[in-house]
Amino acid sequence: MDVVMYEVHVKGFSKLLPGVPEELRGSYAGxxxxxxxxxxxxxGVTTLSLLPVHYCIDxxxxxxxxxxxxWGYNTLGFFCPDxxxxxxxxxxxxxxVTAEFRQMVNALHAAGLEVVxxxxxxxxxxxxxxGxxxxxRGLDNITWYRLAADDKGRYENLTGCGNTVRCSQPRVAQFVLDSLRYWVADMGVDGFRFDLAPVLGRTRQGYDSNAAFFTALRQDPVLAGVHLIAEPWDAAYDGYQVGRFPGRFLEWNDKFRDAVRGYWLGAGAGVGRGEFARRFMASSDVFHHGQRLPTASVNFVAVHDGFTLADLTSYSTKHNQANGEDxxxxxxxxxxxNFGAEGxxxxxxVNATRQRVRHALLATLLLAQGTPMLCAGDEIANSQGGNNNxxxxxxxxxxxxxxxxxxxxxxxxAQLLALRASEPLLxxxxxxASGPGDACIAWYAPSGHEMTPHDWHDAGQRAFGAQLREAGASAPRLMIVFNPDAEPLPFLLCNGPWQLVLDSSGESAAPLVLAGQPLNVPARSLLVLRHP
Known part of the structure; x- marks a missing residue:
């Protein structure tokens, strides 16, 4: 199954949703x-990734x-729904409460939806x-927490939250595994996204992808078939571990986020074609090692932590005054x-430009190789008023x-995910790969020639296209064209004819474009064409 994740807060999704009875709004039942x-x-999403639902305190x-x-990232009860x-x-x-949670999972499963x-x-x-x-702390402080090597009265703070759980300790690891098994076996969930996941693999020597906890997780029969997703960084000096998680783990890929934002929003000098292409094709430089597949890259443009998609195109700076920290x-x-106005x-x-860029961001996210993750509300242009925390x-x-x-x-x-579902190449x-008989990709400049090393390094040109060919096929099946610039441009197509099936800007009709003919690519748009 092609996993399409949807990160969502249980309360926030339905609290104001018309059609849900008032008494159910903001609840598991809602x-x-x-x-x-x-x-x-x-x-067309497949998998709901719920923000923390373990019992939490302020x-x-x-x-x-x-x-x-x-948000709930302050868990006290690891076997109890909030x-x-x-x-x-x-x-x-x-x-x-437990029964309502189980009923929620059962209802979502009955609808063909997974719960992470x-x-x-x-x-x-x-x-x-x-603290x-x-x-x-009151039960067995030295077992449960990582303490400073030179002062057992101080905690190591590798999380930014004051303490760090000692997952390398066998009893602690057993507790975590028992909790995971409970949520799978008793509550029916389909997987987990691990917050600050490098902590799980920390030994005295630092992060280790072969740490005992990961070995125990891999060998556990109850957890053998569930999704394992890492937030692959923590607050340690070596905290950034993107691409270094073992086996079945999928990983949040912030390189995708930054490249896609930089390409379409033009922050600073903008992101070049080479960096954007690498991220669009699942970041092989990060994940293509061992037995890992493109799905290891969890692609996102916005998540709970940071600007919403709408705010990303409406604010240039954060506006977090309501949080009480100046x-x-x-x-x-x-x-x-913000494209000319703050908020x-x-x-x-300005509003037309914002909408056009939002559409291009969504199209990039949902058509890229890897595992896409949409943040709840981005599909309705929901705003948090510039609050990014x-x-x-x-x-x-x-x-x-x-x-x-x-x-x-x-x-x-819905259109993008239907297209993704209908086209295996997406x-x-x-x-x-580039070998005979493999599924291949070829990159093209607007002039119609294959990209050269000079083209890849030409910072003055940012539009380009990709042709995707099925394994064993003599002609490409799909072409995707990217134009992040503020003006439309002609793009000469080769290996045609081509039928336009999607224009993120909504400007184009759907003509048949013959090989050697130019296609007018609207400003700030992504186009998908199919070989008829």
């Missing part, structure tokens, strides 16, 4: 309501400000050595562009705004 399921099926600094940890996301009548009854949980085994809410004693929190350097505007030209905003900032939804985006996502299970 996420599995027929109205919610109809939206997922309309899009950090002291949030409680002091009257805020709450909405009662906050159950129906109001169930929240004080753990048995009812975002899990946090890298730290606990006990903070640093001055509260809530669980493991706008110091959140990621700088989002590679964003909402009545300028029709809304972890503590359990309010209209993070609840999807269905009243102002841009359903043109929804239709585009979800190829193996790496493209």
């Amino acid at each position: 996420l599995a309501h027929p109205t919610s399921i109809a939206h997922f099926k309309r899009l 950090e002291p600094h949030l409680a002091e400000r009257g805020l709450h940890n909405y 009662p906050r996301w159950a129906k109001a009548e169930h929240r004080n009854d753990p048995t009812a 949980l975002d899990v946090v085994y890298n730290h606990t809410p006990e903070g640093n050595e001055f 509260p004693t809530l669980s493991f 706008n110091r929190d959140g990621r700088d350097g989002e590679l964003a562009a 909402p505007t009545d300028d029709a030209a 809304a972890y503590c905003q359990d309010n209209a900032t993070t609840w999807l705004n269905w009243e102002q939804a841009d359903f043109r985006m929804t239709e585009l996502v 979800r190829h299970p193996r790496w493209f």
Whole structure:
């Protein structure tokens, strides 16, 4: 199955969703309501990646400000679904909360949808050595936490959260595996996305892809068939481990995010054709080793952490004042562009440009090789008002705004995923090659010739195209053309004829283009053509 992931918050998705009864909105039951399921099926996604649903508590600094940890990355109960996301009548009854969660999973499965949980085994809410004693610190501090080598009274902080769980300790590893098995065997989930995943493989010598925890995970029969997805970085000096996870792991690929943003948004000098092409083809320079496949690259443009897709094209800087940290929190350097106005505007030209770029970003994400991941709300142009770290905003900032939804985006996502499903070359299970008999890709300049080394290094030219050929075929099957520039351009096509099947800008008709004829490629657009 071609996995198409959809990262979603249980509450935020349905809290304001028309068609879901008021008493179910924002709950596990609301996420599995027929109205919610109809939206997922309309899009064509296959796998819901839920933000943390383990029992979570608020950090002291949030409680002091009257805020709450909405995202949930502060787990205290590793075998318990968070009662906050159950129906109001169930929240004080753990048995009812658990039953509602199971019913949600069953309903989603019945609709053909998988459920993946975002899990946090890298730290606990006990903070640093001055934090509260809530669980493991009071039970067996030296077993559960990584302590400084030169001072056992201090914690190693490889997570940015004050402490680091000692996953290399056998009893700790057993606890984590027991938790994972419980959520699969008893609750029915289909996989896990591991927050700050390098912590799982840390030994005293640093990160080790052959660490004992990974070996135990690989050998566990209950976990043998589930999705394993890594956030492949933590806060250690060697924290960036993209491409270095073992076996079945898929990995969030921030190189894809930055290249795609830089190419279409033109941040700084913009991203060149070579870097963009590598990321579009599943980052073989990162993942093509051992037995790993293109699907190892989890491609994304926006996720919960950072700007939404709409805000990425509406704000040049973050606006996190509501978080109470004087706008110091959140990621700088989002590679964003506002196209002439910061935030909402009545300028029709600015809004048209924003929409065009959003469409190109979505098309790139959903047609690239690898495993695509869409962030909930991006398919309706949902905004968080420029807040790129809304972890503590359990309010209209993070609840999807269905009243102002841009359903043109929804239709585009559905069209793109239908095209992806119908064309095996857009979800190829193996790496493209250049040998005879292999599925191949060839890159073309707008003048119609194959890209040369000079073309790849020409920073002044950014438009180009790719022809994809099936294994053993004498002619290419698909052509994808990219034009990130602000003006349309003629693109000379070879190996035709070609039938235009998708224009992300919505400008083009669908003519038959013969070989040797120029095709007018609209500004800031991605085109897909098929050999008739």
